[in-house]
Amino acid sequence: MSTPVSTAGTAGAIGGAGDALLEVTGLTKHFPITRGIIFRQKVGAVQAVDQVDFSVAPGQTLGLVGESGCGKTTTGRLLTRLLEPTGGRIMFEGRDITHLSMGKMRPLRRDIQMIFQDPYSSLNPRHTVGGIVGAPLRLQKVKTEKGIKATVQELLELVGLNPEHYNRYPHEFSGGQRQRIGIARTLALRPKLIVADEPVSALDVSIQAQVINLLEDLQNELGLTYVVIAHDLSVVRHISDHVAVMYLGKIVELAGRDQLYAAPRHPYTVALMSAVPVPAPVRVDGRRQRRERIRLSGDVPSPLNPPPACRFHTRCWKAQEVCRTQEPPLTELIPGHRVACHFPENTAASAE
Amino acid sequence: MPDTLLDVADLRIHFPTSDGLVKAVDGISFSLERGQTLGIVGESGSGKSVTSLGIMGLHHGTNAQITGHIKLDGEELVGATPGRVRELRGSKMAMIFQDPLSSLHPYYTIGAQIAEAYLVHNQVGKKVAHKHAIDLLGRVGIPQPASRADDYPHQFSGGMRQRAMIAMALSCDPELLIADEPTTALDVTVQAQILDLIWDLQQEYHSAVIIITHDLGVVAELSDDILVMYAGRMAEYGSAEDTFDQPGHPYTWGLLASMPRIDEARLERLVPIKGTPPSLINVPSGCAFHPRCRYAGFTGGRSQTEVPELREVSPGHLAACHLTGDQRRKFRTELVLEETEASTARMTQGEA
Ligand SMILES: Nc1ncnc2c1ncn2[C@@H]1O[C@H](COP(=O)(O)OP(=O)(O)OP(=O)(O)O)[C@@H](O)[C@H]1O
Ligand SMILES: Nc1ncnc2c1ncn2[C@@H]1O[C@H](COP(=O)(O)OP(=O)(O)OP(=O)(O)O)[C@@H](O)[C@H]1O
Ligand code: SF4
Ligand code: SF4
Ligand SMILES: [Mg+2]
Ligand SMILES: [Mg+2]
Numbered sequence: 118m119s120t121p122v123s124t125a126g127t128a129g130a131i132g133g134a135g136d137a138l139l140e141v142t143g144l145t146k147h148f149p150i151t152r153g154i155i156f157r158q159k160v161g162a163v164q165a166v167d168q169v170d171f172s173v174a175p176g177q178t179l180g181l182v183g184e185s186g187c188g189k190t191t192t193g194r195l196l197t198r199l200l201e202p203t204g205g206r207i208m209f210e211g212r213d214i215t216h217l218s219m220g221k222m223r224p225l226r227r228d229i230q231m232i233f234q235d236p237y238s239s240l241n242p243r244h245t246v247g248g249i250v251g252a253p254l255r256l257q258k259v260k261t262e263k264g265i266k267a268t269v270q271e272l273l274e275l276v277g278l279n280p281e282h283y284n285r286y287p288h289e290f291s292g293g294q295r296q297r298i299g300i301a302r303t304l305a306l307r308p309k310l311i312v313a314d315e316p317v318s319a320l321d322v323s324i325q326a327q328v329i330n331l332l333e334d335l336q337n338e339l340g341l342t343y344v345v346i347a348h349d350l351s352v353v354r355h356i357s358d359h360v361a362v363m364y365l366g367k368i369v370e371l372a373g374r375d376q377l378y379a380a381p382r383h384p385y386t387v388a389l390m391s392a393v394p395v396p397a398p399v400r401v402d403g404r405r406q407r408r409e410r411i412r413l414s415g416d417v418p419s420p421l422n423p424p425p426a427c428r429f430h431t432r433c434w435k436a437q438e439v440c441r442t443q444e445p446p447l448t449e450l451i452p453g454h455r456v457a458c459h460f461p462e463n464t465a466a467s468a469e
Numbered sequence: 470m471p472d473t474l475l476d477v478a479d480l481r482i483h484f485p486t487s488d489g490l491v492k493a494v495d496g497i498s499f500s501l502e503r504g505q506t507l508g509i510v511g512e513s514g515s516g517k518s519v520t521s522l523g524i525m526g527l528h529h530g531t532n533a534q535i536t537g538h539i540k541l542d543g544e545e546l547v548g549a550t551p552g553r554v555r556e557l558r559g560s561k562m563a564m565i566f567q568d569p570l571s572s573l574h575p576y577y578t579i580g581a582q583i584a585e586a587y588l589v590h591n592q593v594g595k596k597v598a599h600k601h602a603i604d605l606l607g608r609v610g611i612p613q614p615a616s617r618a619d620d621y622p623h624q625f626s627g628g629m630r631q632r633a634m635i636a637m638a639l640s641c642d643p644e645l646l647i648a649d650e651p652t653t654a655l656d657v658t659v660q661a662q663i664l665d666l667i668w669d670l671q672q673e674y675h676s677a678v679i680i681i682t683h684d685l686g687v688v689a690e691l692s693d694d695i696l697v698m699y700a701g702r703m704a705e706y707g708s709a710e711d712t713f714d715q716p717g718h719p720y721t722w723g724l725l726a727s728m729p730r731i732d733e734a735r736l737e738r739l740v741p742i743k744g745t746p747p748s749l750i751n752v753p754s755g756c757a758f759h760p761r762c763r764y765a766g767f768t769g770g771r772s773q774t775e776v777p778e779l780r781e782v783s784p785g786h787l788a789a790c791h792l793t794g795d796q797r798r799k800f801r802t803e804l805v806l807e808e809t810e811a812s813t814a815r816m817t818q819g820e821a
Binding site: 325355417 | 506512513626627628629656657658659660661662664665668683684685686687688689690691692693709710713723724725726727728729730731732735736738739740741742743745746761
């Protein structure tokens with residue numbers, strides 16, 4: 118297993134600041150909320166992503182996990198430059214790409230690709246599989262050795278689809294197969310970094326495993342680097358080397374996968390993990406029992422007016438006055454494990 | 470004496486379509502006592518919702534062909550008049566759906582809609598009904614129910630809408646409550662709240678509950694008994710304990726092996742079920758699972774030609790599979806070993 122020792126570098130670099138493929142510092146996206154039609158007035162902003170730091174080493178997978186609306190997709194769209202950041206910096210292969218113009222981004226589009234959640238709506242129903250998978254090659258005017266068709270057929274084979282289905286349409290495929298088509302399209306330009314937004318959440322359990330295995334095989338064969346966005350904590354543990362937990366636009370915890378799952382430190386992470394239903398019924402004297410878990414009250418607050426200081430304080434059972442007044446910084450508690458909390462769990466102190 | 474409320478026997482629900490006959494439900498039998506919960510699991514399209522709509526008499530007005538028996542408290546519902554079934558729905562049985570937004574009317578307040586549901590079956594005044602609605606909202610955990618009753622559905626969060634739906638379903642103290650994917654659209658911490666709520670209400674009302682989901686974790690948390698469906702048929706039926714501890718059907722094995730689990734050692738590799746779920750118009754011959762089953766070659770050709778009957782694999786625990794008891798134990802042991810090796814291989818690798 119390859120848990121690189123963190124060098125505790127600037128901006129929470131994992132795997133050493135120097136050799137990161139992707140490094141993100143203070144990344145922020147606020148969506149302005151405006152009112153009025155003629156005189157548009159800014160009345161507020163959705164703080165979708167706020168001061169996010171992380172980095173990913175080549176060949177590794179970073180999992181981004183958190184509940185609906187916490188800013189996962191927005192982060193993904195910022196990384197792939199589908200959205201313009203409000204603040205912060207994105208470095209790719211040591212180069213600042215934060216505000217590159219469309220034209221300057223074009224060659225980079227080959228290196229950074231995104232897989233979308235919905236295998237149904239992300240494929241144009243009027244185009245054949247060959248057309249869809251070959252489109253990036255045509256758009257980027259890539260010279261292929263054996264021609265586009267042969268290249269596309271190779272890609273289809275790579276993702277486990279029948280190359281002879283080149284002329285079929287998306288509706289002729291199942292959900293899992295469509296997700297494979299999307300992955301083949303992503304791979305056409307031989308990217309270095311793939312941002313996968315909920316790549317398996319629309320799929321049936323038995324098909325999920327096929328696609329997860331495929332993503333892992335492709336990573337090993339092609340040396341790909343992944344940022345995988347998912348709300349399913351079990352999937353994230355399976356697929357990631359490092360995991361970042363997001364809550365209301367902030368990263369609240371960031372650690373190596375085994376460390377995080379063995380001893381989560383942020384109360385939110387602890388609650389999130391204990392909420393996952395597991396397929397092992399609890400029985401006492403043959404009667405079903407309720408599973409012990411931490412129960413959070415209420416829903417996630419609106420990112421339009423996030424709670425001040427620690428954003429989790431409205432739902433946290435450990436909240437104290439300081440949590441409502443001082444924002445806990447994301448600090449490295451032990452090597453490679455960063456937590457933003459004044460009273461973290463699972464520490465030597467809290468164990469006693 | 471068992472306090473049986475619902476008895477379903479050889480239920481078949483077929484839809485004639487221009488492409489052919491869709492055998493959405495093809496021979497389902499189970500029974501359910503008061504105070505007990507049955508979990509129905511299966512992949513998308515396996516017939517879970519068609520079954521539950523059938524019990525609720527909601528296929529009236531469609532071209533569904535329904536045969537078999539559905540006995541609610543001894544009363545036969547197959548062939549009962551639509552008027553009689555409507556009377557029972559909302560008085561004796563109620564249902565909550567996956568997407569509360571589609572079942573709540575956008576133009577009426579939440580309180581008015583719950584009061585309306587109550588008025589249909591109770592000769593009371595508007596005031597009393599409204600007070601009852603507020604009571605119910607409080608019971609399902611809506612804070613400040615008296616003022617929130619005047620909100621419209623869009624002013625509620627997803628979790629609160631699902632609570633409102635449950636309040637509406639409870640408005641007439643149903644003896645049978647069917648919850649079809651009640652938490653699929655919700656975040657995991659909110660899902661935990663709703664599962665808790667269903668649990669508590671069942672304790673209080675002593676109702677029989679059917680919970681339908683594709684999430685094996687959710688059924689394990691709530692169910693006494695589990696029915697695994699595949700292609701409209703029963704693959705396995707038994708107590709939750711037996712089904713999870715000693716699953717008897719290769720499809721159930723496959724489901725368990727293909728899902729990453731947070732409560733067990735991480736597997737280096739998932740074991741997917743190959744292929745895709747079948748079409749219900751051209752259900753594979755013999756055992757519907759045979760094109761995807763790795764053991765289909767061990768039954769002397771019966772898997773391909775003969776529909777397996779449900780047989781006892783242990784007392785009260787049924788599976789529809791041609792494998793002999795010895796084969797089943799041998800293959801199951803091998804599969805568990807294969808998984809253990811996948812996780813230990815990784816651990817030794819990590820130590821090196
Ligand atoms: N274009 C936009 N304009 C305004 N607000 C937006 C926009 N896009 C996203 N948001 C808001 O930003 C927040 C973060 O959204 P995002 O889609 O990143 O969440 P997510 O973590 O991907 O959630 P999910 O798990 O539901 O996909 C949400 O509150 C969302 O409503
Ligand atoms: N009115 C209908 N006419 C024809 N086919 C139908 C009709 N209703 C349902 N079906 C088909 O019956 C099958 C079973 O559908 P059902 O909704 O019960 O699946 P499900 O197990 O609930 O799946 P999901 O997990 O996706 O909700 C599907 O193939 C569906 O297309
Ligand atoms: S900082 Fe305070 S409120 Fe925030 S998670 Fe830690 S203990 Fe809870
Ligand atoms: S009957 Fe045959 S194909 Fe069906 S589950 Fe059993 S072994 Fe597999
Ligand atoms: Mg998203
Ligand atoms: Mg359904």
